Amino acid sequence: xxxxxxxxxxxxxxxxxxxxxxxxxxxxxxxxxxxxxxxxxxxxxxxxxxxxxxxxxxxxxxxxxxxxxxxxxxxxxxxxxxxxxxxxxxxxxxxxxxxxxxxxxxxxxxxxxxxxxxxxxxxxxxxxxxxxxxxxxxxxxxxxxxxxxxxxxxxxxxxxxxxxxxxxxxxxxxxxxxxxxxxxxxxxxxxxxxxxxxxxxxxxxxxxxxxxxxxxxxxxxxxxxxxxxxxxxxxxxxxxxxxxxxxxxxxxxxxxxxxxxxxxxxxxxxxxxxxxxxxxxxxxxxxxxxxxxxxxxxxxxxxxxxxxxxxxxxxxxxxxxxxxxxxxxxxxxxxxxxxxxxxxxxxxxxxxxxxxxxxxxxxxxxxxxxxxxxxxxxxxxxxxxxxxxxxxxxxxxxxxxxxxxxxxxxxxxxxxxxxxxxxxxxxxxxxxxxxxxxxxxxxxxxxxxxxxxxxxxxxxxxxxxxxxxxxxxxxxxxxxxxxxxxxxxxxxxxxxxxxxxxxxxxxxxxxxxxxxxxxxxxxxxxxxxxxxxxxxxxxxxxxxxxxxxxxxxxxxxxxxxxxxxxxx
Amino acid sequence: xxxxxxxxxxxxxxxxxxxxxxxxxxxxxxxxxxxxxxxxxxxxxxxxxxxxxxxxxxxxxxxxxxxxxxxxxxxxxxxxxxxxxxxxxxxxxxxxxxxxxxxxxxxxxxxxxxxxxxxxxxxxxxxxxxxxxxxxxxxxxxxxxxxxxxxxxxxxxxxxxxxxxxxxxxxxxxxxxxxxxxxxxxxxxxxxxxxxxxxxxxxxxxxxxxxxxxxxxxxxxxxxxxxxxxxxxxxxxxxxxxxxxxxxxxxxxxxxxxxxxxxxxxxxxxxxxxxxxxxxxxxxxxxxxxxxxxxxxxxxxxxxxxxxxxxxxxxxxxxxxxxxxxxxxxxxxxxxxxxxxxxxxxxxxxxxxxxxxxxxxxxxxxxxxxxxxx
Numbered sequence: 001x002x003x004x005x006x007x008x009x010x011x012x013x014x015x016x017x018x019x020x021x022x023x024x025x026x027x028x029x030x031x032x033x034x035x036x037x038x039x040x041x042x043x044x045x046x047x048x049x050x051x052x053x054x055x056x057x058x059x060x061x062x063x064x065x066x067x068x069x070x071x072x073x074x075x076x077x078x079x080x081x082x083x084x085x086x087x088x089x090x091x092x093x094x095x096x097x098x099x100x101x102x103x104x105x106x107x108x109x110x111x112x113x114x115x116x117x118x119x120x121x122x123x124x125x126x127x128x129x130x131x132x133x134x135x136x137x138x139x140x141x142x143x144x145x146x147x148x149x150x151x152x153x154x155x156x157x158x159x160x161x162x163x164x165x166x167x168x169x170x171x172x173x174x175x176x177x178x179x180x181x182x183x184x185x186x187x188x189x190x191x192x193x194x195x196x197x198x199x200x201x202x203x204x205x206x207x208x209x210x211x212x213x214x215x216x217x218x219x220x221x222x223x224x225x226x227x228x229x230x231x232x233x234x235x236x237x238x239x240x241x242x243x244x245x246x247x248x249x250x251x252x253x254x255x256x257x258x259x260x261x262x263x264x265x266x267x268x269x270x271x272x273x274x275x276x277x278x279x280x281x282x283x284x285x286x287x288x289x290x291x292x293x294x295x296x297x298x299x300x301x302x303x304x305x306x307x308x309x310x311x312x313x314x315x316x317x318x319x320x321x322x323x324x325x326x327x328x329x330x331x332x333x334x335x336x337x338x339x340x341x342x343x344x345x346x347x348x349x350x351x352x353x354x355x356x357x358x359x360x361x362x363x364x365x366x367x368x369x370x371x372x373x374x375x376x377x378x379x380x381x382x383x384x385x386x387x388x389x390x391x392x393x394x395x396x397x398x399x400x401x402x403x404x405x406x407x408x409x410x411x412x413x414x415x416x417x418x419x420x421x422x423x424x425x426x427x428x429x430x431x432x433x434x435x436x437x438x439x440x441x442x443x444x445x446x447x448x449x450x451x452x453x454x455x456x457x458x459x460x461x462x463x464x465x466x467x468x469x470x471x472x473x474x475x476x477x478x479x480x481x482x483x484x485x486x487x488x489x490x491x492x493x494x495x496x497x498x499x500x501x502x503x504x505x506x507x508x509x510x511x512x513x514x515x516x517x518x519x520x521x522x523x524x525x526x527x528x529x530x531x532x533x534x535x536x537x538x539x540x541x542x543x544x545x546x547x548x549x550x551x552x553x554x555x556x557x558x559x560x561x562x563x564x565x566x567x568x
Numbered sequence: 569x570x571x572x573x574x575x576x577x578x579x580x581x582x583x584x585x586x587x588x589x590x591x592x593x594x595x596x597x598x599x600x601x602x603x604x605x606x607x608x609x610x611x612x613x614x615x616x617x618x619x620x621x622x623x624x625x626x627x628x629x630x631x632x633x634x635x636x637x638x639x640x641x642x643x644x645x646x647x648x649x650x651x652x653x654x655x656x657x658x659x660x661x662x663x664x665x666x667x668x669x670x671x672x673x674x675x676x677x678x679x680x681x682x683x684x685x686x687x688x689x690x691x692x693x694x695x696x697x698x699x700x701x702x703x704x705x706x707x708x709x710x711x712x713x714x715x716x717x718x719x720x721x722x723x724x725x726x727x728x729x730x731x732x733x734x735x736x737x738x739x740x741x742x743x744x745x746x747x748x749x750x751x752x753x754x755x756x757x758x759x760x761x762x763x764x765x766x767x768x769x770x771x772x773x774x775x776x777x778x779x780x781x782x783x784x785x786x787x788x789x790x791x792x793x794x795x796x797x798x799x800x801x802x803x804x805x806x807x808x809x810x811x812x813x814x815x816x817x818x819x820x821x822x823x824x825x826x827x828x829x830x831x832x833x834x835x836x837x838x839x840x841x842x843x844x845x846x847x848x849x850x851x852x853x854x855x856x857x858x859x860x861x862x863x864x865x866x867x868x869x870x871x872x873x874x875x876x877x878x879x880x881x882x883x884x885x886x887x888x889x890x891x892x893x894x895x896x897x898x899x900x901x902x903x904x905x906x907x908x909x910x911x912x913x914x915x916x917x918x919x920x921x922x923x924x925x926x927x928x929x930x931x932x933x934x935x936x937x938x939x940x941x942x
Contacts, residue, residue, distance in 0.1 A: 057582075306815055387818030398816070406812040409805065416802075420817045423802055430797050 005067070006031045006161055006192045007052065007083070012061035014047055018463075019490060021047040025061070025218045027211055029161065034183060034193040036203040036224075038236055039213035040291060042489075042518065045196045046088075048213070049163045052194075053085035054078035084154030085163040088170075090146050092138045098149045099134035102156050124155050128185045144175040151182075162186065163194040168202060180206045198236075198291050200229050200557040212236055233553035237520050240549050245500050245525040248508065253281035255317055256512035257303070257481050262312035264298050272298045274536045276312070280481065280512040282319065285503060287527030287544060288516040289552050295536040296516045297401060300483050304398045305386040316394050318377035318480065319510075324369035329393030332359060335366060344371045397474035399467075399484040401516075407470045410459035414451065414469050415440040417458055421477060443472035447498060464495030471502055482506050483514040488522065500526055520549045532556055583925045594923045598916060605915030606631075609908050616907075617898050630894065637893030638886045650777040650847075651885035653784040656877055657842060658856075658863035660784070660791050661835030663872045664828045667795065668808040670725070674736030676860025677743030678717040678833050680853075682840015684747055685709035686768070687851040690844070691754060694767030702768050706845050707838075714837020715830055717743065722829030726822035740860070747853045762850050770846040780846045785878075787835070792874040804828055836860075865913060887912060 005028045012025040022044045029035050037045045050056045052063065054075040062069050065081045072078050078085070092101050099117045121134040130148050138146060147167060154162055164183075168176040183193050183206060197203060203210055204224060211221040212235040219235050257280040264273040273295045280286045288296055301307035303314055325335060325344060336354055338344065344352040347370055354362050365371050379392055389396060400406040408417045418436035426432055440454040447468040451461055458466055467487060474482065484503070488496040503526065506513050517523045523530055527544040532555040539555045613620050613630055620626055638648035658675050665672040672678075686706040693702055721735040751760045773779055795801040807814045807824050814821050843855060866884060870876035891905030 304816075385818060386816065390818065400816065402812065405810050406816050409809045409813055411809055412805065419802065420806070420813070423799055429799055431799055431802055 004031050005029070006065070008064040008067075009048075009052070010062045010064065012048065012051060012058045012063070014044075014051060014056060014058050020216050022051075022058075023216045025213075025216075027218055027221070029192050029194060030209075031160075031192055032187055032190045033208040034187050034195060034206055036195045036197055036207035036210045037213065038197060038200075038203055038210050038232060040198060040236060040518065042215075042292065043213040043236075044216040045213055046165055049085060049165065049194065049196055052078065052083055052161075053163055054083075055085075079157050079159070082158055082160040083163070084157060084159030084161070086147070086150045086154060086165065086167065088165045090150055092146060092149060094139045095137065097135050097137055098132055098141075098145075098152070101138060101149055102134075102153045104153075106157060120156065121152055124152050128155075128182050128189070130182060143170045144172075144179075147171070147179075160190070161192045161194070163196070165196045166198075167195070168197070168199065176202070198557060200232060203232065204229065214238055229554070229558075230550060233550055233557065236557075237549050237553045240521060240524070243521055243525050245497075245522065246504060247526060247528075248504070250281070250284040250507065250528050253283045254319065255279050256282040256319070257514075258313075258315045258317070259299075259303070260313040260315075262299070262302060262314070263310040264295075264302055264307055265310055266298075272536050273302070276533075276536070276538055278531055278538060278541065280514050282480070282512045283507060283510045284528040285507050285513040285515055285526060287523040287530040288514065288533060289518075289520060289523050289530050290533035290556050292518065294533045294556075296533060297485060298536075299533070300398060300400070300485055300514070300516065303381065303481075303483065304396060305381065305384050305389050309382055312382070314381040316379045316381050316396070316481070318379055318393065320373040320377045321375055322372050325366055325371050325373060326369075327363075327366060329391060332363065335371075336362065339371075343374055345374055346370060347372065395477060395479045395481070397477070397479035397482045399470055399474050399482075399487050401485040401489075403463075403466050403470050404459060408458050408466065411457050413440075413453070413455035414444065414449070414458060415454040417469060418443075418473055418476070421473065439473075439476055443469065443476070447472050447502075463490045464492055464498075467491055467495065468498065471499060475502060475506065478509075479506070479511055481512045481514070483516075485516040486518060487515070489518065496522075520552050523552070524549065534558070581927055581929050583927055586924060586926050589923055597919050597923050601915040601919030602912065605912040608915070609911050612907065612911060613894075613898075616904070617900050619898050629897070633893040633897055634887065634890030637890035644889065646775060646777050648882075648885055648889055649781050651889070652878075652882045653777070653781045654839065654842060654847075655859050655863055655866055655885055656881040657784045657787065657839040658836060658859055659866035659870070659877045659881055660787055660874060661832050661839060662863055662867045663791060663874060663877070664795065664801075664804055665832040666867055667872045668804045668825065668828050670722075670808075670825060670829065671733040672718070672721075672736050672829070672832055673733050673864065674717065674721065674739045674860070675832075675836050675863050676856050676858065677736075677740035678714045678836035679840045679843070679856045679860050680740075680743045680747060681713040681717045682710040682837035683844040683848070683851050683855045684743070684750065684840070685711075685713035685837065686841050686844035687762070687765070687849075688750065690765050690768035690849070691762075694765055699767065703770065703845060706768055707841050710841035710844065711834050711837040714835070714840055715833040718829045718833025718836065719826065722826045726825045744853045747851060747855070751851070751853075761852065765849045767849075768845055769849055770842075780842050783842065787838075788874045788878060791835075795874065800824075800827070869916060884909065884913075 007029045009025055009027040012022055012027075013020070014022045025048060027048075037049065039045045047056065051058045052072065054072045054077050057073060063072060064070065070081055072081065072083070075085075093104065096104070099114060099121050102121055103117050118134040121132070124130070125132045125148075130152065132145065132148050132152065136145070138149065141149070147170070151162070167179060171179065180202075183195070187193055195202070195207060207224045209221055209223055210227065210232060212219045212232065214236060222231070222235075259279070260277050262273055262276040263271065266272050276295070276299060278286075288299070290296055298307050302309050325338070327335070339352055339354045342351060346352055352371055379394055381389055381394065384392070404410040409420065415433060415437040418439045419431065419433070422436070423431060437454060443449060444451060444454060449461070449465045449468045449472075451465060458469055461469070471484070471487060482503070487499050487503075491499065500522075503513050503515060515523070515527060524544055524547060529541055530544045530547060530552065531541045532539045532552060534556055539558070542551065610627060610630060614624070615621075620630060637644065639645055658679055661678070662672055662675055686709055689706045689709045690702065693705065697705075717739055718736075721730070721732050721739060724730040724735060725732045748760070751762060755762055770779055795804065803814070803819050803824050806817070806819060807821055811821050814824070840856075844851065848855060862884060866877055866881045869880045887909050888905055891908040894900070894908070895902055895904045
């Protein structure tokens with residue numbers, strides 16, 4: 001088979017603000033091959049392909065098509081060079097039929113002849129073995145049929161180079177196999193297929209060559225036949241780098257948060273969390289590793305009351321044993337009920353019974369801190385709103401992935417952002433800005449946030465400072481559970497270490513820290529235990545002190561069936 | 569090679585979003601845009617107004633009209649203050665909703681039903697109960713009507729996620745036809761025009777318009793306090809900025825939407841009351857006269873800041889009166905004021921683009937130099 005080069009990229013660099021999405025990438029795509037682009041999320045796969053497809057324009061570098069330099073400024077330009085991309089999110093008109101969607105935007109000579117379009121669509125489908133009815137409306141179609149329409153759309157325009165962005169993310173295993181058959185036939189027809197993916201088994205099953213990207217850079221391109229899973233994993237995650245993050249041994253860990261059989265589905269009804277069970281201990285850092293989008297966000301949101309749960313239990317254990325009961329989150333009646341269940345003892349160790357006592361006397365004792373819990377308090381968090389969780393006295397901090405879109409209000413200053421959690425305090429209808437301002441000044445000083453002042457909109461601060469503000473606020477109300485999703489993403493080294501230090505401090509204070517990370521080096525050095533999540537399932541929990549990077553990489557990428565096979 | 573590959577060219581210009589621009593600089597851009605708009609107005613006037621075309625030296629007179637229109641006599645000045653106050657009142661009503669990013673385009677209708685409520689009470693009860701009772705009842709009717717008109721789209725938005733812009737816009741037409749209906753009922757002789765009612769007029773201190781102006785100024789201060797210092801105002805800002813953040817801190821987004829639109833409707837109702845009881849004592853389908861839409865501009869240009877709205881509402885009513893003066897002095901069509909306001913507003917709105925985006929022209933030579941330096 002002829003192996004001439006179809007597209008060649010030379011020195012492609014793309015920046016978004018300060019972050020570099022692609023740095024100096026050289027890559028070539030041959031005719032009649034399936035090239036897999038492998039890399040973790042955020043490694044710059046999609047950005048790179050978007051530059052070939054005309055969505056983005058490279059900051060530096062050149063693209064050659066058939067050996068000649070070309071400029072691709074729009075998807076239209078891309079089509080002129082016979083390049084077509086099938087995006088992760090389909091761009092189809094629901095009310096149109098398959099054929100109508102296919103010819104949308106095509107300028108052909110002659111009139112609009114739907115009949116001949118229908119025929120040509122059927123021809124293309126037959127040639128490569130698709131199953132599609134050109135007259136079927138999109139809204140009647142399954143996800144895989146829609147994807148077929150997208151592929152035919154690109155073929156109809158005469159594309160010789162097809163880029164598929166994570167095409168199997170929305171497909172069942174059987175549909176994926178069908179898709180791969182089609183891709184194989186296209187390849188035999190001389191077309192070039194670029195497959196963006198992070199699934200190792202797909203790469204090994206269908207590709208001819210694999211180009212591995214890591215942190216925006218092209219690490220290597222290898223022939224699939226000459227490689228294996230562990231080599232690819234190593235290329236993808238890189239060699240272990242020592243970061244010298246301080247880690248202390250956890251002292252007297254106790255279960256703080258227990259999740260059992262958690263099931264969550266997204267809006268489309270697809271399962272994003274499937275039977276997730278784990279526990280987090282006070283006084284340790286539990287890392288969560290996994291390819292982005294494997295259900296990490298849903299897991300944290302489910303715990304914090306932001307995500308509807310289909311099945312399962314989330315329990316919080318409040319370390320109240322031998323600690324005084326307060327009226328802070330409990331009414332007098334609740335305290336009386338608990339006393340009736342023999343939940344309390346006095347400082348001298350006698351059991352407490354309030355029977356026949358006047359309320360006034362009970363109040364006095366409780367306020368004096370003389371009534372102590374016998375056991376830790378067990379609180380069920382399932383189906384509670386964030387507000388209810390807080391009212392139950394569960395001090396749960398959450399640093400979400402989307403800092404400005406969820407954790408903070410970008411247009412407000414640091415002081416006003418401090419109020420987000422606490423502004424309801426007090427009965428008056430007006431805001432008390434004095435204390436938030438004090439807290440803001442304290443955080444600015446303690447965490448060395450560089451900002452013109454506490455009223456500068458946080459949107460204007462750099463990523464690291466934004467994160468310090470958010471983490472600072474979440475730590476300020478002395479949490480019992482501290483959850484952080486990608487807390488060091490996009491941060492410079494110094495800010496990252498500040499965050500690690502803060503997490504370690506929380507750990508020393510006996511907080512149960514849950515750290516969702518993407519950098520395996522960091523996870524391995526910072527955490528005590530690491531839980532790996534893979535397509536919504538837990539593929540295992542390892543001891544971070546003994547685990548290796550490769551082990552984690554395998555657990556993250558292996559398809560669950562392979563995993564099951566190995567277990568047997 | 570088959571493809572007709574063009575010689576390598578980079579895109580000529582590209583835009584980047586400005587992260588921050590100093591308020592002073594932004595103000596400068598807006599003032600420049602305003603001045604530029606005024607110059608264009610002059611040019612358009614040359615083309616459209618024959619008298620000006622024949623005597624180009626009268627261009628000074630043309631621009632003087634913008635001062636003469638609103639400020640030359642006592643009567644004109646009071647009219648200017650009144651116009652600004654009514655416009656400001658409606659814009660104030662929009663501010664809470666807009667801060668929440670709830671695009672209420674229904675202020676026209678919400679105000680009109682406010683007028684309708686007041687006039688209906690006046691029509692049926694005027695003269696039958698003491699005047700002060702009548703005025704109080706009229707106020708309640710206005711507030712109630714405005715609130716109902718605003719709460720319907722809010723509930724639909726909160727419960728079913730309907731598009732609030734279209735919904736509130738449609739409600740305007742319902743309000744207009746509702747007024748037409750009542751006019752047919754009230755004035756059976758076929759003329760459908762209700763004369764000035766003899767009861768239900770707001771008392772006048774010093775000048776007929778003074779009370780209205782004072783009420784609106786008081787309202788401006790109260791609304792400023794509500795928006796910036798109350799817990800409700802804080803919630804509005806959070807919901808407006810990001811519903812996700814609101815959910816994250818446990819704010820009930822739907823409740824905030826409904827509560828805020830209730831306030832918006834109440835204030836529109838109040839504006840309707842000021843028009844119905846303070847000025848007209850009568851109603852036509854055109855009683856609000858498009859001010860509900862102009863108020864959107866007033867609120868928008870002021871970035872939903874009540875105090876800035878005092879300035880923008882004054883600016884727009886001054887422009888309007890100035891342009892009216894021009895059509896009088898130069899004897900041109902009554903549509904001319906709309907043309908003038910349209911042009912000036914166009915430039916002010918267009919200037920937002922330059923405030924939000926930076927334009928880079930590609931200069932190959934400069935890039936080459938940078939490479940050499942590096």
